[in-house]
Amino acid sequence: MREHVSGHSSPSHRGVAAVVRRLLGLLGLLGLLELALPATAAAMVTEPPIAGATTGETVPKPSGSAEIGVVTARGFSSAAGTLQGLFASRGETIDYVKDARTTPGTFSLSCGLTGQIVLKAGGCKSALGWYNATAGATTPPPKNEIYELVPASFPMCPAVIDPTTSCCDDQDFCPLASYDTTQTPNHRWNMAPFSGAGILADAHYAGGLIGFALVGDSSSQCTQTKYAQLELNQKSPSGEAWVGAVVYQSTIEPSSYYLAFESLPTTTQSWKGPNNGNDGDFNDLVVYIKGACADPGSGLGGAAGGAGTAGATGNAGQGGSVTAGGGRGAAGRDQPAAGGAGGRGGDGGRGGANTSAASGGRSERGGAGGISDGGATGSGGDGSGGATASGGDGGRGVGGGAGVPPSGSGGASATSSASSSCTCAIGWDEGTEGPLAAGLLLAATACQRRRRRARPSERRRPQA
Numbered sequence: 268m269r270e271h272v273s274g275h276s277s278p279s280h281r282g283v284a285a286v287v288r289r290l291l292g293l294l295g296l297l298g299l300l301e302l303a304l305p306a307t308a309a310a311m312v313t314e315p316p317i318a319g320a321t322t323g324e325t326v327p328k329p330s331g332s333a334e335i336g337v338v339t340a341r342g343f344s345s346a347a348g349t350l351q352g353l354f355a356s357r358g359e360t361i362d363y364v365k366d367a368r369t370t371p372g373t374f375s376l377s378c379g380l381t382g383q384i385v386l387k388a389g390g391c392k393s394a395l396g397w398y399n400a401t402a403g404a405t406t407p408p409p410k411n412e413i414y415e416l417v418p419a420s421f422p423m424c425p426a427v428i429d430p431t432t433s434c435c436d437d438q439d440f441c442p443l444a445s446y447d448t449t450q451t452p453n454h455r456w457n458m459a460p461f462s463g464a465g466i467l468a469d470a471h472y473a474g475g476l477i478g479f480a481l482v483g484d485s486s487s488q489c490t491q492t493k494y495a496q497l498e499l500n501q502k503s504p505s506g507e508a509w510v511g512a513v514v515y516q517s518t519i520e521p522s523s524y525y526l527a528f529e530s531l532p533t534t535t536q537s538w539k540g541p542n543n544g545n546d547g548d549f550n551d552l553v554v555y556i557k558g559a560c561a562d563p564g565s566g567l568g569g570a571a572g573g574a575g576t577a578g579a580t581g582n583a584g585q586g587g588s589v590t591a592g593g594g595r596g597a598a599g600r601d602q603p604a605a606g607g608a609g610g611r612g613g614d615g616g617r618g619g620a621n622t623s624a625a626s627g628g629r630s631e632r633g634g635a636g637g638i639s640d641g642g643a644t645g646s647g648g649d650g651s652g653g654a655t656a657s658g659g660d661g662g663r664g665v666g667g668g669a670g671v672p673p674s675g676s677g678g679a680s681a682t683s684s685a686s687s688s689c690t691c692a693i694g695w696d697e698g699t700e701g702p703l704a705a706g707l708l709l710a711a712t713a714c715q716r717r718r719r720r721a722r723p724s725e726r727r728r729p730q731a
Contacts (some may be wrong), residue, residue, distance in 0.1 A: 353553060382460060435455075510538070512527060
């Protein structure tokens with residue numbers, strides 16, 4: 268059956284609806300603002316301001332027409348000498364401006380690092396070298412502490428190219444991003460990869476991180492050494508370093524990076540160098556680093572931690588202490604069912620050993636037995652010990668036989684009633700004291716409570 272729903276809404280429902288309408292209106296307004304405002308630009312690489320300027324310029328810049336002319340004259344496409352053309356030919360979804368970074372600039376050799384030259388679209392003969400990186404350094408290492416990985420020039424390729432040997436048919440602009448079907452057969456190359464294992468085996472390796480540098484040549488126009496570690500490059504008027512190389516993380520192999528160097532020199536006043544000769548396109552030498560473990564400060568996550576060691580075996584628990592004897596036994600519980608056995612009185616406390624009658628320890632008397640209908644009487648606790656110690660009194664049963672007398676001296680026998688009704692005249696003399704008095708009082712109180720619950724026809728007068 269359907270529940271009838273009223274067509275009128277409560278004030279609380281109307282209030283909730285109003286709030287929802289306001290929220291929806293606010294979300295719609297935010298959506299319109301998002302459409303109206305331009306998207307926030309991703310972090311890009313910006314050179315420090317040159318002398319006399321207040322803002323820096325974004326790099327890399329597009330390659331100039333003169334460079335592109337050299338490439339196309341050899342039968343290659345116009346993109347074969349550019350960063351964007353390189354990424355496209357390798358299947359990378361990288362934007363050469365928006366995705367440029369300056370970190371990581373140093374690397375660890377613990378992840379099987381290898382490298383390979385993938386683009387050299389410049390006329391300078393500059394070698395690629397490595398050096399022992401120092402954390403926080405702002406001064407570059409001496410030139411004699413930069414060790415060559417890739418030579419400044421390559422031999423001409425033989426008729427049959429050995430894949431383990433680097434070679435170039437051209438002495439500049441080689442290698443390019445890719446071969447092209449329109450090129451002549453004279454412009455070939457092969458770039459053999461280098462391995463971090465060779466650096467590990469080098470006596471110059473000090474352990475720890477390494478950096479990469481494009482080594483300057485004083486006999487060419489590319490006289491200045493450029494570093495992938497930003498802080499080591501020449502400083503600008505603001506004190507910040509000019510950018511020597513930009514870094515791109517591979518979208519195909521996330522643990523791999525492209526280091527793209529600009530070979531033309533800078534000055535202390537401008538990144539554009541003498542006569543503005545530095546074009547800032549950063550395609551002069553590009554090395555692809557695989558299996559990279561970057562500097563921990565670069566933002567890359569560290570390697571996974573090793574498994575934890577097993578915990579130590581726990582100590583054995585301490586043994587319990589022996590409980591002291593002599594406490595008064597608890598009274599037996601009242602059994603509601605007919606025929607239940609009376610509770611047994613607790614054992615009397617032990618008297619002091621080898622004591623005289625005058626000073627012997629007094630044993631505690633047993634607790635009173637539980638009261639039951641028709642059950643056996645509770646037995647008294649045994650007293651033992653000192654000369655004056657007396658046994659515990661037997662608990663008082665109802666409807667059963669006589670109580671079992673205690674084995675200690677002086678224990679009083681329990682009495683019983685022949686009737687199913689309880690006898691409440693449980694007396695004691697004026698000398699009764701301590702636990703015995705408490706036990707008899709407890710038994711009498713329980714009897715009185717049971718009599719009050721009985722029907723009037725079953726009540727009996729207490730015996731004298």
